[in-house]
Amino acid sequence: MASTDQRPAPADRRWMRPRRFDRNLIVIGAGSAGLVSAYIAASAKAKVTLVEAHKMGGDCLNFGCVPSKALIKSASVAQQMRHADRYGVQSVEPRISFSAVMERIHKVIAEIEPHDSVERYTSLGVEVLQGYARFIDPWTVEIALNGGETLRLTSRAIIIATGAQPVVAPIPGMEEVGYLTSDTLWDRLRHRPEAPKRLVVLGGGPIGCELAQSFARLGSEVTQIEMAPRLMMREDEDASSLVEASLTADGVAVLTDHKAVACGVGADGKWIEIENAGQKRRISFDEIIAAVGRTPRLKGFGLEELGIEVDRTVQTNAYLQTLHPHILAAGDVAGPYQLTHVAGHQAWFAAINALFGDLRRFKVDYTVIPWATFTDPEVARVGLSETEAREKNIPYEVTRFGIDDLDRAIADGSARGFVKVLTVPGKDKILGATIVGAHAGDLLAEFVFAMKHKHGLGKILGTIHIYPTLAEANKMVAGQWRRNHINDFLLSLLERFQTWRRG
Known part of the structure; x- marks a missing residue:
């Protein structure tokens, strides 16, 4: 994504700009960015x-955020049943109807x-x-309606919000084995009474890790394959190692x-x-999920004919x-982040600027992006x-x-x-925060707010947190920062003062 502050070059003069427009705005795509726009x-x-x-x-409701989180919840319940003895309750091996799990997912959608x-x-x-x-010219969009008709509309402004689609690695034989993706698995596996017995997940990013763990907890023998030296390469090694250990404990063979x-x-x-390391081997499977990433949908909209560059993004x-x-x-x-909440964030700027x-124009603010x-x-x-x-x-x-020292977590x-x-x-200004643990996504919000409004750890430390809650972990880390920055000279003076006060 370009970062220049300058206005784009004028449109090619070969097109005639309409004197009047049918619309103020046309939005192409009804995912998060398109809906908000x-x-x-x-x-x-x-x-x-x-x-x-x-x-x-779009993808979030139908194939991504919503169905995957519903799947994760069902898998989590199954895992809790297996380990109920940790809470003084008799453990039981859950009887899982995979088709019922999938039906629940579709009901949530x-x-x-x-x-x-x-x-x-x-x-x-x-x-x-x-x-x-599809663009006919910079102001005209031709719409091939699903009912068979064709309509042309002109608009003073147009927003492209066509989303992304799964990447399928160019591995010989992938078409032959009938791969699944995070888009197709919800319908293709919908009526299966059981989860795939032997499942391969290609990819060690967020999508691959979430699916690998969930399917393992729902009864699949999962093998997860990642080219990189570790899972979740965008995160620090201490975070990814905890995730890998958890997946392994759940039965995922992480390669x-x-x-x-x-x-x-x-x-x-x-x-x-x-x-x-130069050694090859074969793994048998019943289903394979390609989860190596997503790529923007750029083809078929006529962007190239308008001279709009479409490399990896618009x-x-x-x-x-x-x-x-x-x-x-x-x-x-548009990039640079493939996150639903960032899409909605960008949509405000796109709509207002359009x-x-x-x-008046507004630059997109990417200074505080959580995920x-x-x-x-x-x-x-963040x-x-x-x-x-x-x-x-x-x-x-x-x-x-360490959350292992937090009362509520214990x-x-x-x-x-x-x-x-x-x-x-030497200062409490926050440059970044990483949380690994239960409800980490919820707990992070306090740091997102602090960074957005330029509050330091001192403000978090001075805020009352309910006891006992997981949110206390945020105050605990702020307290640890304070202890690390105690002035030894002032402490010495304070000790002498208290000694003098005793007489």
């Missing part, structure tokens, strides 16, 4: 059309679906068209530093060949404008990690508090993990 435009009384080719709610529905957005004043959109070189079908069924400036200032991009298609950019991986334990981070600080030669101090039987905060040397 359309909502803001309608709130500003703009005439806005939202075009979606597939399902309202259906329950949330009205929030993102055509009916809701129509009631808000948004015109919703279901079909495929890092392994490259998948081929797939196929033989007499004994499907197989994948992997390579490590190239934009700091205001989310493309080569044509009135065409903007938001969400996964509607009012001639009067979480919902494994058990969860991993949540700001710098230690790895990033070292790579960028940014001076820092580390303060750490009572809950979740006493594992840590809170780690990076600060400016």
